[in-house]
Amino acid sequence: MAKSLRVGVLTGGGDCPGLNAVIRAVTKSLILQHNAEVIGFEDGYEGLIERRMRSLTYSDVSGILTRGGTILGTSNKGNPFNYYKRGGADVSAEVKKYLREIGLDALVLIGGDGTMSSAYRLQEMGINCVGVPKTIDNDLVGTSRTFGFDTAVTIVTEAIDRLHTTAQSHNRVMIIETMGRYAGWIALYAGVAGGADIVLIPEFEYDIDEVARVCRERESGGQQFTIICVAEGAKPKGGEQVVQEIVADSPDPIRLGGVCKILESQLEKRVRSEIRSTILGHVQRGGTPTAYDRNLATMYGSYAAAMVVDKQYGRMVALQQNSLTSVPFEEVANKTRTVGPDAPMVAGALAVGMSFGVKNFDVRLAGSEMSPSLP
Numbered sequence: 001m002a003k004s005l006r007v008g009v010l011t012g013g014g015d016c017p018g019l020n021a022v023i024r025a026v027t028k029s030l031i032l033q034h035n036a037e038v039i040g041f042e043d044g045y046e047g048l049i050e051r052r053m054r055s056l057t058y059s060d061v062s063g064i065l066t067r068g069g070t071i072l073g074t075s076n077k078g079n080p081f082n083y084y085k086r087g088g089a090d091v092s093a094e095v096k097k098y099l100r101e102i103g104l105d106a107l108v109l110i111g112g113d114g115t116m117s118s119a120y121r122l123q124e125m126g127i128n129c130v131g132v133p134k135t136i137d138n139d140l141v142g143t144s145r146t147f148g149f150d151t152a153v154t155i156v157t158e159a160i161d162r163l164h165t166t167a168q169s170h171n172r173v174m175i176i177e178t179m180g181r182y183a184g185w186i187a188l189y190a191g192v193a194g195g196a197d198i199v200l201i202p203e204f205e206y207d208i209d210e211v212a213r214v215c216r217e218r219e220s221g222g223q224q225f226t227i228i229c230v231a232e233g234a235k236p237k238g239g240e241q242v243v244q245e246i247v248a249d250s251p252d253p254i255r256l257g258g259v260c261k262i263l264e265s266q267l268e269k270r271v272r273s274e275i276r277s278t279i280l281g282h283v284q285r286g287g288t289p290t291a292y293d294r295n296l297a298t299m300y301g302s303y304a305a306a307m308v309v310d311k312q313y314g315r316m317v318a319l320q321q322n323s324l325t326s327v328p329f330e331e332v333a334n335k336t337r338t339v340g341p342d343a344p345m346v347a348g349a350l351a352v353g354m355s356f357g358v359k360n361f362d363v364r365l366a367g368s369e370m371s372p373s374l375p
């Protein structure tokens, strides 16, 4: 039987657990429900620009549900409107011509903010695009969850659990640094799940004297150790974020990292205990996705396939109030969803005595939007 629909798939930006589960869900549902032909572009937008693609059959995507990474490869540099391999040239018209040549009906783009921002511009040019929200950072606007986040939180939580026992044995202050870029979701959710004593996130500038006060109070209390979970983007009151590296040819060149070492040196002068710090880094992005992320990825992928069939282009799949829906790229592009003081998890953290390293945190604000369905 002739194929009625030809759909492309690509994974863009930094990888995260669940990418393969989405590729599988998109491909299987398009093949099984609509007898479509599915094509995978390699290394994100780079494959689209450099015409590197391969056909994705049912058997190509069988057995990849649990696998970390992406079978298609990815890149966080391939912006078609500013292509680094061609001196920053806008190659989007070439992409459009190529897609017309190969008779592609639509593209499913699995990625974060950068991928969605480019997808928005491609859609404006008349290329049919549907987005699927990916990132361990959970910082995409329009959806309460990105797939990959739950896995990262689970990995960090397990690390905090392990640090707890060694912290307790030595009565030490243990600092654990998480990823998350400009949003504190990973540190907040893992900090609460792991029972950290202090959580420092970019959204609430910390006061080092307050952080030290909490540590000292614990030193002289029943529990003499302290666990601090700090997001890579956290910064002290009036201070700056710690930049680890500038990746010059990346659309988002700043790589944060190393705040735990600064914190360690600031605290050394203020507390009695020994301090140790751990940076988890890319461990948070590796390995098999959790059951939650496999399920979310499967729902997102099959919903994206249905959107293609219904011609609901120019939109990203989203989770809102525990239901699947979609939002226009316009609402998502070039924005970041950060933790607000009214996030229910902030209220939960404060209620159990966790500190954000902020003196007199306004608890009246926290949890003002508390609802039975968690974000």
Ligand code: F6P
Binding pocket: 014, 076, 135, 136, 137, 179, 180, 181, 232, 255, 256, 285
């Ligand atoms: O956006 C995902 C993320 O892992 C961030 O949390 C982190 O800051 C960044 O990517 C690291 O990027 P790279 O893989 O280029 O080092």
